[in-house]
Amino acid sequence: MMSLSEFVERKINPFFIEIARLGRLSQNFIYWTAVAPVIGKRGLKRHSLAEQLFFIGNDSVFIVFLVAAAVGAVLALQAAYQLKQFGAVLYTGALVSVSMTRELGPIVTAIVIAGRVGASVTAELGTMKVQEEVDALTTMGIPPIPFLVVPRILALLIMLPCLTVLGNLVGIYGGFLIGVFGLGMDPYLYHKQTFDALVQKDIVTGIVKSFVFALLIGIISTHKGLSVEGGAEGVGRATTQSVVLSIIMIILADCLCTAAFYYVF
16 A cells, blocks of 8 residues: 555656646647737748648548437437426427537537547657657757647637537437427427527537637647657557546536536626
8 A cells, every 4th residue: 555655756746747737838839829920930830720620620520410410319319208208398409409509519529529639639749759750840940839739729729619510500400300200390390499499608608618628629639649758659548548638628627617607607
């Protein structure tokens, strides 16, 4: 059984060191995004941003749509099963739309992107790190942060909210198909109940969450990629840690955001 000092040394200290590194990377991202262009330093390269936008957005649309449609359909079935006991099947569409926009749409999309994009970013940067390409950039006088980190995080901040909005719509209409063809509900009435139940706060809540999730995925995946040690084995380990940590932080951030919107706004 380890002593208190050993527990602190093995568990607590590495945790705070990791937090400090994430904070330092966040500061560097803000500097190269907001400050460096103002003072005349070369920062973001547009073609790098365009490549990341295409990779994150275009290449992720199908899987986001597939998962969102399935979630919307399952949610409609489960909601109808419970509401039928109270004679309120009519409100299935309202429940699906509010749940998708406020909660399920943002979190499901973020988890899909964390698994697909976050893992890819970590593996790509980790491979560059173990092959000493990152050190080569530094030797040539090219700062790694604006060249490797900023385009990826900015692309996530732009594309994840867009994918979330599209995923919300697909999920809502996935529930619509179940409600109309599976439950025999009137299409016009279902559609009306679906969008009458939505208010501006529901949509804004989901979009704000998606920005928070995008920043978390970007910071964690790039940090883990640039911190790789130990060759190919280290790349695999960092990729796994990146996805797991991103999903955990997404869920924790979702809890905090939901509480903030509920009690403050």
